[in-house]
Amino acid sequence: FLAFLQFVLIVLDRVLYLRRSIRVKTIVQLVTLLFFFSLLFMRMRQPWLTDNFAFILILYFFKCWYWIASAIQIRRGYPIMTGGNVFFRDFSFVNFVLYIAYSGTPFLHDMRSMLDWTCTATTLDFFQWMRMENIYAVLFQREVTLSYRRKLGRAFGFAQPWQIKLYTGVLYFAGLALVIWGPLLVSVVSSKYASPKTVPIIGVSMEIS
Numbered sequence: 293f294l295a296f297l298q299f300v301l302i303v304l305d306r307v308l309y310l311r312r313s314i315r316v317k318t319i320v321q322l323v324t325l326l327f328f329f330s331l332l333f334m335r336m337r338q339p340w341l342t343d344n345f346a347f348i349l350i351l352y353f354f355k356c357w358y359w360i361a362s363a364i365q366i367r368r369g370y371p372i373m374t375g376g377n378v379f380f381r382d383f384s385f386v387n388f389v390l391y392i393a394y395s396g397t398p399f400l401h402d403m404r405s406m407l408d409w410t411c412t413a414t415t416l417d418f419f420q421w422m423r424m425e426n427i428y429a430v431l432f433q434r435e436v437t438l439s440y441r442r443k444l445g446r447a448f449g450f451a452q453p454w455q456i457k458l459y460t461g462v463l464y465f466a467g468l469a470l471v472i473w474g475p476l477l478v479s480v481v482s483s484k485y486a487s488p489k490t491v492p493i494i495g496v497s498m499e500i501s
Contacts, residue, residue: 294351303407305362310411312370321362328355375412377425380432388436395429 301324308317332352379391395401409421416424446453 294347298351306404306407307411309370310374310408312374314366314369317362318366321359321366324355325359328352375408377428377432380428383432383435383439385436385440388433391429391432401425 301320304320305317308320328351332348377391379387379394381387405422405425406418409416409418414421444453
């Protein structure tokens with residue numbers, strides 16, 4: 293129940309952020325404060341809560357950080373432009389890794405895009421919105437690549453340095469070879485050193501009278 297409630301709060305918080313509703317955000321802040329404090333300090337004697345005591349403490353710890361960030365957000369207000377992907381605002385390698393993890397999470401990108409399209413005034417239909425998201429993603433990845441190449445300082449027309457060839461070509465090739473031959477090697481080694489299974493002696497006696 294608490295996990296589902298937390299999911300609902302995350303969705304609600306995203307909707308309020310897109311709609312820039314500070315008043316409703318303040319109400320949600322007060323309601324969640326009262327609910328979780330009463331859950332932790334007043335109802336811990338109930339069996340269905342004491343069994344999940346560790347989970348409730350971890351959830352309460354993260355909720356404290358959420359309440360602090362929400363209070364700062366309420367005090368300063370929402371930004372004027374609330375749409376778009378937060379990872380696209382900086383073309384650093386850290387943002388690129390976080391974006392890869394975000395886009396690789398099942399259904400997370402689709403659900404965020406659905407919420408953004410639903411809560412944003414736009415003339416695009418949903419499929420056009422998703423196409424625009426894909427265009428932004430391709431441009432972001434391209435800009436990260438160009439930023440990385442500018443940091444290397446390699447001029448046009450020069451060959452790739454051996455360091456890049458080492459961890460891009462050799463390591464990738466070794467990884468693919470390990471994927472192909474790894475299971476076979478494991479099975480061969482395990483069968484070689486495994487103790488042979490002894491078959492018990494079976495005797496059959498027959499009498500004809």
